[in-house]
Amino acid sequence: MPLIGYSYGAKDHKRVKDVTKLSFIILWIFSVLFLLLVQLLPDSFIRMFIDDADTVAVGEVFIRRWSWCAIGMCLVALYDAIFQAVGKWKTSLLVAVIRFLIVFPAFCFILDAAFGADGLMWVQPIADTIALILAAVLFIRFKKSLARHTEKEQAEPAETLPSHRIVAISREFGSGGRTIGKEVAAQLKIPCYDSELIEKIAAQSGFAKEYVEKYGEYAVSVYGERDEKPMQRIRDKDKKRKAYYEIYTGTEWGKADNYDLCLDSGVLGMDKCVQTIKELY
Numbered sequence: 602m603p604l605i606g607y608s609y610g611a612k613d614h615k616r617v618k619d620v621t622k623l624s625f626i627i628l629w630i631f632s633v634l635f636l637l638l639v640q641l642l643p644d645s646f647i648r649m650f651i652d653d654a655d656t657v658a659v660g661e662v663f664i665r666r667w668s669w670c671a672i673g674m675c676l677v678a679l680y681d682a683i684f685q686a687v688g689k690w691k692t693s694l695l696v697a698v699i700r701f702l703i704v705f706p707a708f709c710f711i712l713d714a715a716f717g718a719d720g721l722m723w724v725q726p727i728a729d730t731i732a733l734i735l736a737a738v739l740f741i742r743f744k745k746s747l748a749r750h751t752e753k754e755q756a757e758p759a760e761t762l763p764s765h766r767i768v769a770i771s772r773e774f775g776s777g778g779r780t781i782g783k784e785v786a787a788q789l790k791i792p793c794y795d796s797e798l799i800e801k802i803a804a805q806s807g808f809a810k811e812y813v814e815k816y817g818e819y820a821v822s823v824y825g826e827r828d829e830k831p832m833q834r835i836r837d838k839d840k841k842r843k844a845y846y847e848i849y850t851g852t853e854w855g856k857a858d859n860y861d862l863c864l865d866s867g868v869l870g871m872d873k874c875v876q877t878i879k880e881l882y
Contacts, residue, residue, distance in 0.1 A: 605686035607849060614751055617687075624679055632675040639668035666722040673729030680736035684743075692739055700732035766882060771846060771854070774821065774838035776866050777874075784875045789882055 608616040639646060647660035677696065684693040705728040712720030712727075768785060772778025779795060786793030821838070846854040857863050862881065864874045 602682050602686045604848075605683060609687045614747060621679075621683060625676070628675040628679055629672075632671040636668050636671045639664055639671075663722050667725055669723075669726035670729040673726065673733040677729060677732045677736050680733075680740055683740065687743070689743065692743075696732055696736050696739070699735060700728055704728045704731050768878060768882065771842075771860070773855075774835050774842070777871050778866070779821070781866065781871055781874050781878070784871070785878045785882075788875065788879055 604620045605617055608614075608620065643661040643664045644657055646664055647657045651657070651660075677700070681693050681696065684690070684696075705724060708724045708727050709721065712724055714720075768782070770778045770782045772781075782795070783793050843854040846852075850859075852859045862878070864877060866874050869877070
């Protein structure tokens with residue numbers, strides 16, 4: 602979800618397509634293998650939990666029928682994740698409502714009345730298969746609208762970029778980069794986006810603020826005492842920032858070639874760093 606969400610927000614539609622395709626391949630392989638294993642070795646799965654002969658006999662019949670929900674269940678979960686990641690929570694909610702509140706209860710009554718317990722064993726596979734078909738149709742519509750939008754963007758002449766400049770600061774933990782950024786913005790009288798950016802992402806993407814904070818590299822506003830040792834805390838923080846930076850930029854964190862300017866706030870001091878950035882703006 603984070604990869605699809607951020608890529609979609611950045612209009613990197615190729616990356617969205619690649620991540621989605623890989624996810625589909627993985628889930629197809631997993632669900633088909635799971636289905637085959639259950640069909641071939643149903644008693645082995647049952648005996649993992651109970652070894653009563655009568656229960657195993659009934660369980661084999663049940664699990665063989667129930668396991669046909671594997672493909673639908675896996676792929677519906679993926680469609681749900683995609684819809685949420687691109688901000689289409691209403692589509693995700695629609696599929697869930699139809700699946701759990703309409704199709705599942707309806708077939709429970711119908712198949713129970715017609716076939717009793719034998720019919721109930723097929724309710725989950727049927728509900729998930731219907732939900733899968735619905736989700737697939739809605740996903741195809743989304744892909745077509747995305748393709749039309751991409752073609753329109755490519756057909757339109759490129760607009761002249763505004764003369765505004767953006768200062769993006771990547772920093773090591775404890776370097777004061779956040780403080781420097783806010784001071785630069787204050788002196789240049791330009792907006793500074795830090796923790797405020799989380800709320801903007803949440804508003805535009807449809808994600809909950811807590812979700813963005815969890816999967817985003819949330820800015821540290823207070824360098825206070827913690828249970829862990831200071832040096833270990835610095836290493837852990839920088840390790841997470843490195844991974845986050847490299848996942849979402851495709852470049853190496855801390856490599857001088859990837860930056861227009863590299864400053865050592867420990868040597869220069871924060872005021873000098875602020876002044877240098879301000880002069881080069």
